[in-house]
Structure formats: C-alpha cells, structure tokens
Amino acid sequence: MRVSAKIMADNIKANLAKQSTGLIKTQMMLASGKRINRLSDDHIGIGKVLGYRSTLSTINQYRENITDAQTRVEYTETILGQIHDLLRDAKHIASNPGLADNTPFAQEIEDIRDQALGLANSKYGKDYLFSGHLSGTPAFDTATFAYNGDGGSHRVAIGEGITVELEADGSQMFIESGDNLFQVLDDLEAALTADDPLAIRATVDPLERIGDRIQIARSGLATDYKRLEATNDHWIGFANSVETMRSNVEDADITKTAIDMQVQQTAYEVLLATAAQVVQPTLVDFLR
Amino acid sequence: MANIIFGMLDVAKTALITQQKALDITANNIANVNTEGYTRQRLNMEQNEPVRYEGGTLSTGVRANRTIQRVYDRFLNSQMVGAAAKEGRWQAQGETLEKAELMFDEVSGYGLNHAMSQFWGAWQQLSNNPSGYTERVTLIGESRNLTDVFNKLARDLNQVQKDSDTSIKGAVGDINTLAREIAELNLKIAEVEAGNDHSANEFRDARDLKLKDLSNLINLDSFEDADGYLTVVTSNGHTLVDRVNSWNLRTGPNADGFSDVFWESSNGTLQNITNDISNGKLRGWIEARDTIVPDYLTRLDDMAQTMITTVNTLHSSGISLAAPPDDTGIDFFSGTDASDIAVNTDIVNNSNLLAAALNTEGVPGGNGNAIAISELQNSLSMSGGTATIDDFYDSLISDVGGNVSHAKVNTDHQSMVSIQLSTYREEVSGVSMDEEMVNMVQFQSAYTAAAKLVNTVDEMLQALIEMV
Numbered sequence: 001m002r003v004s005a006k007i008m009a010d011n012i013k014a015n016l017a018k019q020s021t022g023l024i025k026t027q028m029m030l031a032s033g034k035r036i037n038r039l040s041d042d043h044i045g046i047g048k049v050l051g052y053r054s055t056l057s058t059i060n061q062y063r064e065n066i067t068d069a070q071t072r073v074e075y076t077e078t079i080l081g082q083i084h085d086l087l088r089d090a091k092h093i094a095s096n097p098g099l100a101d102n103t104p105f106a107q108e109i110e111d112i113r114d115q116a117l118g119l120a121n122s123k124y125g126k127d128y129l130f131s132g133h134l135s136g137t138p139a140f141d142t143a144t145f146a147y148n149g150d151g152g153s154h155r156v157a158i159g160e161g162i163t164v165e166l167e168a169d170g171s172q173m174f175i176e177s178g179d180n181l182f183q184v185l186d187d188l189e190a191a192l193t194a195d196d197p198l199a200i201r202a203t204v205d206p207l208e209r210i211g212d213r214i215q216i217a218r219s220g221l222a223t224d225y226k227r228l229e230a231t232n233d234h235w236i237g238f239a240n241s242v243e244t245m246r247s248n249v250e251d252a253d254i255t256k257t258a259i260d261m262q263v264q265q266t267a268y269e270v271l272l273a274t275a276a277q278v279v280q281p282t283l284v285d286f287l288r
Numbered sequence: 289m290a291n292i293i294f295g296m297l298d299v300a301k302t303a304l305i306t307q308q309k310a311l312d313i314t315a316n317n318i319a320n321v322n323t324e325g326y327t328r329q330r331l332n333m334e335q336n337e338p339v340r341y342e343g344g345t346l347s348t349g350v351r352a353n354r355t356i357q358r359v360y361d362r363f364l365n366s367q368m369v370g371a372a373a374k375e376g377r378w379q380a381q382g383e384t385l386e387k388a389e390l391m392f393d394e395v396s397g398y399g400l401n402h403a404m405s406q407f408w409g410a411w412q413q414l415s416n417n418p419s420g421y422t423e424r425v426t427l428i429g430e431s432r433n434l435t436d437v438f439n440k441l442a443r444d445l446n447q448v449q450k451d452s453d454t455s456i457k458g459a460v461g462d463i464n465t466l467a468r469e470i471a472e473l474n475l476k477i478a479e480v481e482a483g484n485d486h487s488a489n490e491f492r493d494a495r496d497l498k499l500k501d502l503s504n505l506i507n508l509d510s511f512e513d514a515d516g517y518l519t520v521v522t523s524n525g526h527t528l529v530d531r532v533n534s535w536n537l538r539t540g541p542n543a544d545g546f547s548d549v550f551w552e553s554s555n556g557t558l559q560n561i562t563n564d565i566s567n568g569k570l571r572g573w574i575e576a577r578d579t580i581v582p583d584y585l586t587r588l589d590d591m592a593q594t595m596i597t598t599v600n601t602l603h604s605s606g607i608s609l610a611a612p613p614d615d616t617g618i619d620f621f622s623g624t625d626a627s628d629i630a631v632n633t634d635i636v637n638n639s640n641l642l643a644a645a646l647n648t649e650g651v652p653g654g655n656g657n658a659i660a661i662s663e664l665q666n667s668l669s670m671s672g673g674t675a676t677i678d679d680f681y682d683s684l685i686s687d688v689g690g691n692v693s694h695a696k697v698n699t700d701h702q703s704m705v706s707i708q709l710s711t712y713r714e715e716v717s718g719v720s721m722d723e724e725m726v727n728m729v730q731f732q733s734a735y736t737a738a739a740k741l742v743n744t745v746d747e748m749l750q751a752l753i754e755m756v
Contacts, residue, residue: 004718005321007711014707039389040696043689050394050401050682057405058665061412068416127419133650135419150650157412157659160666168653283725 005282012275019268026261029252036250045249052246059239062158066232069156072124072166073225077218079119079129080173084214086112086119087181091207094188097200106192113185117142120170120182130170139170145182147171158231164224173217179206293752295339295346296745302349303738306333309352310731317719318728325497327717329489330357358489361716365496368709369503369510373567375702376504380572381580382695384452388581389692391444394685401681403437404665406430411662414644419609419652424639431631435621438592442627445585452577453546459505459570460537460549466502467534470495470518475532477516488516502528507567523564526551537561546577580691587684589625591677594669596621596629599661606643606657615651617643 028037036042036049090112093105120130120140127135131149139149151172153165167173174181184206191199310331320326332355336348393399410427417423473495480488495518499510502520508528510520520529528535538558539547549565550558562578565571603620618641623629635641645654670680 002715002718002720002723004714004720006718007714010707010710010714034395037395038386038692039392039394039685039689040386040692041689043686043693046394046689047682047686050685051678053397053401054405054665054678054682057402057409061409065412065416125417125420127417127653131653133645133653135653136651152650152653154653155415155655155659157415157662161663163659283722287725287729 005279008278012271012279015271016275019264019271023261023264023268026257026264029257030254030261033252033254034250035252042249049246049250052242052249055242056239056246058160059235059242063232063235063239065156066158066228066235069154069158069164069166070225070228070232072129072154073221073228075122075124076129076166077221077225079122080214080218080221083116083119083174083181084211084218086116087207087211087214090185090188091204091211093192094200094204094207097192097197102192102195102200106189109185109189109192113182113189116185117145117182120174130168130173132169135168140174140182145180145186147175147180156228158228159235162231164227166224167217167220173214174210176206176209176213179210181207181210184210292346293745293748295348297742299347299349300738300741300745302336302351303741304735306331306350306352307731307735307738311728311735313356314724314727314731318721318724321719321721321724325493325500326719327358327360327489327493327496328719330359332357354485355487356489358487358492359717361713364709364713364716366510368706368713369500369508371702371706371709372500372504373507375699375706376569377567377572377575378695378698378702380455380569381576382572382692382699384448384573384576385580385688385692385695387451388445388448388576388584389688391441391448392685392688400434400437400441401678401685403430403434404678404681407434408662408665411658414642415655415658415662418644418655418658421639424642427642428631428636428639431620432636435623435629435631438588438626438629441588442585442625445581445588446627449546449577449581452573452581456549456570456573456577457539457547459573460539463502463505463528463570464534464536466498466505467520467528467536470498470502470520470529471532471534473498474517474529478532481516503568505568506565506570522551523561523566524559526559526561544578549574584684584688585626587680589627590670591680591684592626592629593624594677596623598664598667598669602657602661602664603643605647607645607647607649607651607654608643609640609652610638615643616647617641617657 025037029035036046039046090109093109098105117140121138121142122129128137128139128149129135130139131137133152134149137148140147147170149168149170151169154168155163155165157163184203188200188203188207191203310333313329313331317328332353333350334353336351338348339346394401407430410423410430414420414423414427473491477488477491477495480486480491499508499518499520502508506522508520508522510518512518517531518529519527519531521527526535528537535554536552538550538552540550540558542548542562548560548562549570551561552558562574565574600619600621604617606617608615608617618634619632620635621629622632632641644658645651646656646660649656665678666676668674668676670677675683
C-alpha cells in the first residue's frame with residue numbers, strides 16, 4: 001500500500017472531526033442535563049417523552065381542579081355547619097318557649113332567620129354557592145324566601161372522564177317537603193310574637209326535618225371531600241412514576257455521561273498526540 | 289572507432305536530457321502534492337535503438353516517451369463519481385430535514401405539545417369557575433397561543449420548502465455551468481491528444497473533478513470514447529454532454545408554486561425530469577420539498593382540522609353568557625387548516641361568548657361543555673378513531689426525528705465510503721513525498737553520473753589529442 005501524506009492528513013482530519021463531534025455531543029448532554037437535545041437524538045424516545053409531558057400536565061391540571069373543589073367543599077361545609085348551628089338554636093327556642101313574654105325570643109329568631117338567609121346566599125368568588133347553575137342570582141329571595149336557583153350541581157373534572165358533582169342546589173338543603181327553612185323561621189317568629197304555643201310547637205317538626213336535610217348534604221360533601229383527597233393522592237403517586245419514566249428517557253445519566261466525556265477526551269488527546277508524531281517526518285528530514 | 293567516443297558523448301547527452309526531464313516531472317509532482325484532484329505523473333524512459341554495424345553494436349542511450357503517464361485507476365474514479373451522488377443526496381436531505389426538525393422546538397418544551405396541554409388545561413380551569421373573567425381571558429390567550437404555534441409551524445415548514453426550492457434553482461445553474469465546462473475540457477483534451485503524441489493530463493484531472501462535482505448534484509452515467517470525449521447522460525437517458533456540446537437543464541413553476549426541473553432539447557422543447565432524478569443533491573432537496581415536508585404539513589393540517597371540527601361542534605352546541613336568544617354557542621375556531629386556524633374574532637373581542645355550559649344547564653354556573661371540550665384531549669379522534677390528537681402529534685414528532693437520523697446515518701455512511709474511496713485513489717494516484725524524494729535522489733545521481741561521463745569522454749579526447 002502506498003501511503004501518501006494526503007491519506008494521513010485526510011485520516012487525521014476525518015477522525016478529529018468525528019472525535020470532536022462526539023465530544024461536543026457529550027458536552028451538550030452534560031450542560032443541559034438531557035440525553036435528548038434534538039429530536040433526532042432519540043426519535044422514539046422523544047415521542048414517549050411528549051406523551052409523558054402531556055400526562056404530567058393533565059395530572060397537574062386535575063390536581064388544580066381538585067384543590068379548587070376541596071376549597072369549595074370546605075367553604076360550603078363551614079356555611080352549612082353555621083346554618084345548622086343556627087337552626088339548632090331556633091329549634092331549642094321552639095321546643096322551650098318562655099311562659100310569659102316571648103318578644104326577646106321573637107327578636108332572636110328574626111336575627112337567626114336573617115343570618116341563615118345571608119349565609120344561604122353566600123358567594124364563592126362571585127358565584128352564589130347554593131343557586132345551582134344560576135350562580136349569578138341569589139339562591140333565596142330575601143322577601144318571599146322563594147328558591148331562585150335551579151337543580152344544577154358544580155361538576156369538577158378530576159380524571160380522564162371522571163367528574164365529581166358537588167351539590168349546589170339550595171332547595172335540596174333548606175327545603176324539605178315544601179317546608180322552607182326561612183319561611184319556617186319566619187312563621188316561628190310570628191308565632192312567638194303572637195304568643196301562640198300551638199303554632200310555636202308546629203315549627204319544631206319541620207325544623208327537625210330540615211336539620212336532617214342539612215346533615216345529609218354535609219355528609220355528602222364529606223364523602224366528596226374524601227374522594228377528592230384519595231384521587232389527589234393517586235395523582236401524586238402517578239405523577240411521580242410518570243416523572244421517573246420521563247426522566248429515564250429524557251435526562252442524561254450524569255455519572256455515565258461524565259465518564260464517557262473523560263474517555264472521549266482521552267481518545268481525542270491520544271489522536272492529537274499521534275497526529276503530531278505521524279504528520280511531521282518525511283524523507284526530506286533525513287536527506288543529506 | 290573514434291565515432292564510439294563521440295557516440296558516448298551523445299549517450300551522455302541523452303542521459304542528461306532525460307534525467308532532467310524526469311526531475312522536472314518529479315518537481316511537478318512535489319509542487320502539486322496538495323492540489324485537489326491531481327494525479328501523479330511518471331516519465332516513461334526507454335532505450336534508444338542501438339546502431340548495429342560490422343564491428344558490433346553501438347549504444348545510443350535513453351529517451352523519454354513523449355506521453356507522460358498519468359497513474360490512474362479508471363474504475364476507482366467511476367466509483368467515486370457514484371459515491372459523490374449518493375453522498376450529495378443524503379447531505380442535502382439531512383440539512384433540509386434538520387432545519388424542519390428545529391422548527392418543531394419540542395426538546396425545549398415550548399412546542400405544539402405544550403401549547404395543546406395549556407389549551408386543554410385552560411378549558412378545565414374555566415370549568416372550575418365558569419363565570420370567571422380571568423379564566424375566560426386565560427382560555428382565549430392559550431387558544432390564541434395554540435393557533436399561533438400551528439400557524440408558525442405551517443409557515444416555517446413552508447419556508448423550509450422554499451429554501452429547498454431556492455437551492456434546487458441554484459443547483460440547476462451549477463449543473464449547466466459544469467456541463468459546459470466539461471464540454472470545453474472535452475475539446476481541449478481531444479485537441480491535445482490528437483495523434484497520440486501528448487496526453488492532456490491536467491485537463492483530464494480537471495475534467496474528473498468537474499464530473500465528480502456534477503455527480504454530487506445529480507445522478508449521471510458517463511463514458512469516454514476512443515477520441516477522449518466524455519459523454520455525460522442523466523436520468524432517462526437525457527444527455528448533458530456529448531463531445532463538445534452541452535445541454536441545459538431549466539426550472540419552471542409547478543402546481544405547488546415550486547420549481548420543477550426540465551431538460552431542454554436541442555430544438556428547445558422541455559421535458560420534465562423532476563421525478564426521474566434519483567440521486568445527488570437535487571434528489572435530496574426534491575424529496576424533502578415534495579414528499580417529506582408536505583407529509584409533515586398534511587399531518588399538521590389533519591390535527592388542526594380535527595381540532596377545528598371537534599371543538600366547534602361541541603362549542604356551538606353549548607350556552608354562552610350572552611343574553612338570550614344570542615346565548616347559543618358559536619364556532620370557537622375559524623380557518624380550515626394549520627396555516628389559517630384562528631380563534632373566532634367575536635370570541636376574542638367578547639369573552640362572554642365562550643360557551644362553558646351545556647344546553648341543558650343554567651348559566652353562569654353550568655360548566656358541562658367546558659369539561660366536555662377538555663375531554664376531547666382524551667378522545668380517539670385521529671387516524672380513524674385509533675389515536676388522540678396528542679398521540680398523533682407524538683408520532684409525527686417521532687417521524688420528524690426519525691427522518692433526520694435516517695438521513696444522518698446515510699450521510700455518515702456515504703461520507704465514510706467517499707473517504708475510503710479517496711484513500712484508495714490516493715494510494716494509486718496520490719503524490720507520496722517519500723517516493724518523490726527517492727526518485728529525486730535517483731534521477732539526480734543518474735544526472736551526476738551522466739555529467740561525469742561527459743568529463744570522462746572529455747578526458748579521453750584530451751588524451752587522444754595529446755597523443756598527436
């Protein structure tokens with residue numbers, strides 16, 4: 001084989017280019033911490049990575065939805081609790097009316113009624129909590145006590161095709177068999193003012209039934225809350241495993257890459273050293 | 289017998305001249321050691337015919353063959369020409385597809401995948417607070433971002449096609465120049481070599497280089513006839529060079545608004561050879577421009593179309609916050625494909641027109657439609673009901689990367705082949721400095737010896753004269 005200077009030079013140049021390309025690639029991996037820096041670095045891998053990324057982003061969104069729903073449930077629950085306390089006080093008065101002047105009781109019931117009505121017309125953000133889907137309208141009319149909402153519930157997406165329905169229908173909570181909590185309280189106030197023991201006693205039963213209604217709604221919310229919590233836990237676990245899978249495909253193994261880099265660097269230096277040795281001598285150096 | 293002495297002077301003279309000639313060629317080899325495409329040359333020496341007479345045989349020395357040999361392997365050269373075509377094809381394709389690859393920008397995490405995730409997420413946000421102004425404005429913002437990414441991708445991919453198109457036009461110009469130059473070199477070679485007295489080594493080296501450059505651009509067949517003319521033929525037997533004539537390629541607009549490649553015959557008729565070009569850079573660019581990038585675009589269009597139809601269908605069946613009877617949802621997206629998909633300007637101007645509620649729900653609290661639209665993310669609406677939009681896009685991205693790495697692997701392989709072949713060529717035709725130095729020493733000592741011979745003959749003559 002005839003070996004000309006050009007063969008050697010070309011070989012050295014081609015190998016230098018190859019080695020430095022490899023070095024740059026490894027360097028890039030170390031700098032970005034990623035194994036895939038261009039789609040073509042691992043085209044099958046990047047397809048998977050995109051899938052993982054979408055999954056992670058949906059999980060994040062579901063978890064945001066869940067947090068939002070949890071806050072809403074907590075808030076609703078607090079309000080229902082307060083109303084229930086008020087209702088218990090009213091029931092207490094209705095069961096044990098005073099024997100002489102009931103005017104102070106009547107006054108108290110009026111306060112209770114107004115407060116309960118205010119609570120039932122609470123807003124979450126700018127939405128009325130107990131108006132169903134008609135969340136732009138107060139749930140109960142302050143004069144007639146009529147329910148102005150609809151039967152809608154607040155739906156929350158917590159997973160692929162999975163929604164939780166949070167009760168938002170005030171008529172389900174504060175009206176039982178046609179007995180409207182606020183109307184009953186109003187009747188009670190009137191009965192107390194009129195000092196009509198029969199009428200006063202007549203309000204005990206509806207108050208009892210409405211109280212049960214509120215308790216049922218509260219236990220429903222508690223169930224919803226548990227479910228939200230469990231789903232959230234599931235998503236946290238799942239997000240962790242997806243993140244691990246994504247990282248396995250997309251992220252560079254730093255230790256391994258650093259060692260690769262070391263090996264490549266050594267090879268590069270060896271090439272440079274041999275090139276320096278090989279390129280220089282020709283017969284010209286030895287003539288004369 | 290005295291004429292032997294003078295004969296010896298003659299012999300010495302031929303030796304001096306011939307060795308000098310050999311040194312001259314060695315000098316030329318050394319001078320051109322780094323010249324691209326240079327083929328080393330060799331002086332062939334032969335004995336002069338001796339003179340025979342009754343007293344014996346009288347040597348007449350050495351002479352140089354007038355044709356200087358070009359040390360050359362024709363088979364190797366035609367292999368290199370073929371390799372240049374393949375290398376050109378994959379190089380051009382790789383470069384173009386790498387540009388397209390960059391446009392998708394998925395590695396950084398801000399490509400279409402991200403924009404789609406944000407879009408679906410914004411619908412869910414809206415479902416959490418269907419009357420919220422912030423949620424509505426955010427959704428419109430994310431949607432516009434999504435359509436912008438679609439539009440930009442379509443535009444950028446189109447630009448990649450246009451870049452290839454420009455390269456194709458430029459290459460056609462280069463092909464014409466190279467063909468004309470080869471035809472001119474044909475003429476020069478034929479002139480120099482007429483009568484077999486000389487060889488046009490430098491012109492042949494130049495012609496080989498041109499042929500390789502030409503082949504890098506377009507696939508071709510070539511053969512040399514007995515007179516030294518090189519005939520170059522491309523796809524479908526269309527001649528580019530024949531003897532001292534060359535034919536031109538032309539570009540002309542096609543239906544897609546790009547350029548097709550035509551072969552122009554002697555009488556000016558044009559024949560479309562775009563799809564017959566099977567190698568060389570032209571093929572790489574044409575394939576990227578007409579097959580691969582359009583495939584990306586079609587698939588993006590499919591995605592955009594599915595987005596438009598599925599979202600619009602749901603959205604226009606929902607209920608918005610507008611006052612009845614105008615509360616029936618309207619189209620969410622306008623446009624028909626990736627290049628012109630946009631959010632309905634009415635919605636952009638009035639976020640109350642977002643229909644978050646189903647038509648069975650009340651407003652503003654109803655959020656069923658927002659949830660339904662966000663669920664489109666998981667519906668198998670692509671590829672005949674087998675893939676979600678996300679899946680479909682992920683596989684597109686996989687293909688974009690796959691095409692680039694396919695082209696890269698082929699480029700690497702072809703450049704390895706080219707390096708191998710040029711090493712073989714160097715082995716045969718390259719100038720080895722060591723070899724030339726050895727030759728130089730060899731010719732120089734022969735020259736010195738011949739000079740010595742003149743001296744010796746001179747001394748002999750001197751002795752002869754002194755005898756008188």
